[in-house]
Amino acid sequence: MSFLAALRFLTSIPIPFKREEWDRPLTQQQFARSLVFYPLVGLILGGVLCGLYWIFSRLLPPLLADAMAIGVLAYLTGGLHLDGLIDTFDGLAGGHRSPERRLQIMKTPDVGAMGVVAGVVLLLLEFAALASVPQDHVYLALVLMTVLSRWAMAYAVFNYPYARDTGMGKELKSGSSGWVMPVASIVAAIIVGVTGSWLGIIVMAGTWGLTVMLSAFFKGKFGGLTGDTYGALNEISEFTTLLLVVLFTFNNWL
Template sequence: MAPLRDIAAESALALQFLSRLPVGGRTIYSPERWARIPCWFGMVGLVLGLLAAAALWLGAAVLPQPVAVVLTLGLMALVTGGLHEDGLADAVDGMGGGRTPERALEIMRDSHIGSYGVLALVMAVLLQAACLAHMPLAWAMGALVLAHVFSRSVMALALGQGRYLRPRGAGTGLDRPLGPKGLVLTLAAISCAMGVGFMLALPAVAMVLAMVISAGGAGLWLHLTRRKIQGDTGDTLGAAQMISATACLIGLVAWL
């Protein structure tokens, strides 16, 4: 029974970390369980992606699809507490305004948002909305699932490289290799997302193309940030999620 309790606790902690959904409680926390939650990031993305797809389907039943898309993106920002959107804005501010690694990190810690961050956030949301509004409804639903899963899997893989900088921060204690369990869970989540995509008529080649573009966009971003600040922060990883998700949607709409 202990392994089952650990599995339930780790997945609940991962869902708590990446969303505001009311799951679990303080009693499920332990440092060992906390260190393993990146293994579940892909599965959390699957839950969030299915929620987003359901919201879009319901919204499009009574509203024009572009309106339903904007409302769905707004709902998901509320569900996640704007965690990744905040990371994107702070990280781009730091990268754009910090001439030295120290200054870049200082800007990222600042709660205020600058012009670089505003532009990056607006561009990302507009691109996501435009891509989803341009797709057939079934494609858009599948795209949401794939983007949510793959972008959070990218975060988990990046954390597993052990380059987290902050001694105290959102990712503290999470930067350990995923190991066989984490890789299996991540691949399972991606496979499930692709299965949903198949059911919603997304071509396999389009999904593969989207994931390649998604991985490339996130990888380039992490390469640039690591060159500048010599590692990762919660903000740069949150930005990687937003970039990965946006690039995934661009890859899918490019197939139309």
């Protein structure tokens, strides 16, 4: 149940079969335990992307294959995290606003110029970074970016306060047990260690550092984290993962 909750919440991948018990409402504890499976959902997304990229790279020019991979990832997640990035940057825009005012802006349905610019720039950066990854590391990069970005969200949910009184993030945080985050981290470390060896572990360490800094920044600006900031963290972590892979492979540091 918790795995399906994570899969349904983080992706728009259709589940081809149903059982009656799966349609029952989740308890808060079941929903909170879905954090454990965030890295596994990332692995599923990465696997799907690798399969599709293999097809794209044989039918299309390299740059178009890279662009298709980024577009497919946005589609597979229903644009959920991109929407969070846009709302977060709308909340950050405008100078010295109070945390309460920033939270109000993030809840409005209107999209501001700052949010649109942030979304466009992020997609361009992800595309450029993926296009810069050497071909023999592309599949590894796709797996690392999807696994570590979902793990980063789980880490932020577990370790930082939620800014609002209600919301899905509040339910995730208040219902999670102490073992949830360590298990999620172990799962993520095993995946990146097996697939990426030392490069994977180093990229995971870099993603962790970014998560800590961004979460502290968002906490200072909004008085805590929200679902939108989790989405922003996911998107920025995806780019950072690709950037670190490019950095280490381009400079032959490993």
